Amino acid sequence: MGLNLVVLVKQVPDTQNITGDAMKEDGTVNRGALPAIFNPEDLYALEAALRVKEEVAGSQVHVITMGPPAAEQVLKESLYRGADTVALITDRKFAGADTLATSYALKCAIEKIGKYDIVFCGRQAIDGDTAQVGPQTAEKLGINQITCVSTIEQIDEDSLIARRSIEGGFEIVKSAYPILVTMTDEGHAPRTSSAIKVMTYKNTKAGDKEIPLWNIDFIGADVEACGLKGSPTKVKKIESVVLKSEELQMVENTDEGINNLMHTLITDHTLG
Numbered sequence: 001m002g003l004n005l006v007v008l009v010k011q012v013p014d015t016q017n018i019t020g021d022a023m024k025e026d027g028t029v030n031r032g033a034l035p036a037i038f039n040p041e042d043l044y045a046l047e048a049a050l051r052v053k054e055e056v057a058g059s060q061v062h063v064i065t066m067g068p069p070a071a072e073q074v075l076k077e078s079l080y081r082g083a084d085t086v087a088l089i090t091d092r093k094f095a096g097a098d099t100l101a102t103s104y105a106l107k108c109a110i111e112k113i114g115k116y117d118i119v120f121c122g123r124q125a126i127d128g129d130t131a132q133v134g135p136q137t138a139e140k141l142g143i144n145q146i147t148c149v150s151t152i153e154q155i156d157e158d159s160l161i162a163r164r165s166i167e168g169g170f171e172i173v174k175s176a177y178p179i180l181v182t183m184t185d186e187g188h189a190p191r192t193s194s195a196i197k198v199m200t201y202k203n204t205k206a207g208d209k210e211i212p213l214w215n216i217d218f219i220g221a222d223v224e225a226c227g228l229k230g231s232p233t234k235v236k237k238i239e240s241v242v243l244k245s246e247e248l249q250m251v252e253n254t255d256e257g258i259n260n261l262m263h264t265l266i267t268d269h270t271l272g
Contacts, residue, residue: 004060007083039122045182062085081194082197088214090213108220110141118179131147137180144178148164
C-alpha cells in the first residue's frame, strides 16, 4: 500500500549575502533585496522522504510550499529530485504571515491533500531561525512530532524509529503514524537532480498542471487567521548594528607571537 509522505519546503533569502536593505520599514523581510535559495534543512527533509519512498514500496512524496509565484523554483527542484506531486500555496492574503499564521495555512494545505502518514520539514528556516513552524503545524494537526531528527533509523507501514539530536548526545524515538518530523543537516546529504527529470520539468511554471496554485479559498483557510491579520508577532523596532574596528594588531605566526596574544587576552579578561 505504501505511505503518503508530505514535505514542507520554503524558498528563503540567501542570508550569506545579507545587506542593509534586507528589512522593510514594517519589520518584514525585503525578499527582493536578496537572492532566493532552497532552505538548506528542507533539502534534508526532502531527501529523508525520498529515502522512505525507496524503502517502502508504493509510497508517494507530496511537496508543498507557501510563497509568491517565484517560489515555484523550489518545487521544480523537488520534482527534479524525485517528488511525485507539488503544490504552491499562494495568495496575497498570506502576505506578512508569522509562524502561527504560516503553520495554520500549512495545516489547511496538508489536510487538503487528504490522508497522510508522515510530514517532513526542515528543523528551521535560515531567514527566521525560529524552528517554530514544524512543531506548530503538528500541534494544529493534532499529531505526534519528533524534532531535530538526523536520520530515520527504521520504518515500516505502521511506525518509524528516528534518531534525534539532543545536547550532549542523541535519542532513539519510536512513533506510530501520523507524525511530523523536523530534520537537521546531520543526516544523509541531499541527492543531486536527475538529468531526465530536469529535462522533463525545466519549462514548467506555477499554474501549470505540474505546479498547481492553491489559494486561501481552495485550502479552506479562514482569512482572519492568515497573513498579517492572523499574525500576533509584530516588529516594534529595527536597529542596524555596525561593528567598527578601532585597533588593528598583527600577530606573528610563531609560538612567541601566539603566546603573547594569549597572555594579552587573559590579562584583559577576554579569555578566562
